[in-house]
Amino acid sequence: MPSDVEGSIEPKRDDELLRSPSLLSDMAAWLRTSFEGFSLTRLLSPWPSKTDSTQPEKLRPTAYLDGLRGFAAFLVYWHHHELWAHVPVHGMSLESSFGYDGLHYFAALPVVRIFFHGGHFAVATFFVISGYVLSAKPLSLIHAGEQAKLADNVGSALFRRWLRLYIPLICTTFIYMTIVHAFGIWIDSRPAKDNYLIAVWDWYCEVKNFSFIFHNGKVGWLSYNFHLWSIPVEFKGSIVIYTSLLAFSRCPKNARLWCEAALVFYFLYIVDGWYCACFSAGMLLYDLEQLAAKDELPEFFSRFRPYKQAIFYAMLACAMYFGGAPAHKAEVQELRKNPGWYLLSYLKPQAVFDAKWFFLFWASVFLVASIPHIPWLKRFFESRFCQYLGRVSFSLYLVHGPVLWTLGDRLYAAVGWPKEARLTYIPQWWNIFPLPKSGPLGLEPAFLVPHLILLPVTFYLAEVVTRAFDEPSVRFPQWLYKSVTARPMRLPA
Secondary structure (H helix, E strand, O other): OOOOOOOOOOOOOHHHHHHOOOHHHHHHHHHHHHOOOOOHHHHHOOOOOHHHOOOOOOOOOOHHHHHHHHHHHHHHHHHHHHHHHHOOOOHHHHOOOOOHHHOOOHHHOOOOOHHHHOHHHHHHHHHHHHHHHHOHHHHHHHHHOOHHHHHHHHHHHHHHHHHHHHHHHHHHHHHHHHHHHHHOOOEOOEOOOOOHHHHHHHHHHHHHHHOOOOOOOOOOOOOOOHHHHHHHHHHHHHHHHHHHHHHHOOOOHHHHHHHHHHHHHHHHHHOOOHHHHHHHHHHHHHHHHHHHHOOOOOHHHHHHHHHHHHHHHHHHHHHHHHOOOOOOOOOHHHHOOOOOOOOHHHHOOOOOOOHHHHHHHHHHHHHHHHHHHOHHHHHHHOOHHHHHHHHOHHHHHHHHHHHHHHHHHHHHHHOOOOOHHHHHHOHHHOOOOOOOOOOOOOOOHHHHOOHHHHHHHHHHHHHHHHHHHHOHHHHHHHHHHHHHHHOOOOOOO
């Protein structure tokens, strides 16, 4: 019969459990350790400290994925600002291909458009990277035949995943809500609440519903930061990865690869689960990479070995073209109106509702698969700049929206970007420092100059949020899992 921590088989009363060395004392010890070196100066400093080093002495084998994730997060930032400043004047042109409706903009050129409108491509890439990274340790254990360790690893990962994703979301949206209410800041499409208690209750109701991924029906946008729609999707994809790995863990090599490929096919061609297909493809890529490293790939792949370099460059070229998929509307008929996409539109399977995600799936898979085999591209994502972006990527994703809707809206109004809501609600900011809107679309002085303020502010807040919430959201679930598994306790009778 299992015993409690003190060896007695008799159940303890609630008050005895609280007095005994338990989870509460562990938590107190953890808090003391965690805040031992805490400094408000370090937390608010704009400069990374030695413990925040962005360039370790020796890069991890998958460091390029950190850099890719960071660069993708920056593309999301740039994409949202491009649309927010230019909507409704040029929003359609930014989200359509070169030549759409007779308009020919530099920002809409193939490949070039990714640097102006690459946010959707970036999100699909996030999901493929997540599938790759989340499956890394479990697949290594499967390859080694360590079934017991696999169960422990997946159990720990599932325990920690929700906390890892939602703690930063909860903290940042609460602070954003509080600041907006306290200072009476106007936010476009976000009506102010009568008092703070009403604001807190509204925030609580939204966040608690948003955090439940098995909601009956489609969960709406989180109005306190609608860019975070991808967080519950990330959690869904994580569950797909962990359950798939357990399901395939005892399969022989070839059977496991076929099952992983079948899962990708099912999510992409049978049902509208493009994001699950991205996660599953990341898992398949890692499996193939590990088998290739041990020269254990199925015989089928050996016939392509002489053309390996050409294949990966072709994949990169396809990724760059598909990554610029028009995104103005979901319908395939709209896609066919975009020059360069008419014939490609017939590749879209019936199951996929929003045509762009089908092409972005292939773009992100080809990109993640090709980078480690193209040395100069891999070195770029391993650079100090990209590694820094990777370190703050999650926080950058969390804070760039609130900065855009508060400071950004006012700066864009100040330099003269027209928008009815700005003229109505913040007329005092309108055109106080007019700048020219001439030049290439997306590169106008009136768009670039505000980023002399917006970029430093956004990156500063991303640095602070990384230290305050992102890094603790990794450490706290790890500590909590160790604590609850190391101290089995009997419930009172």
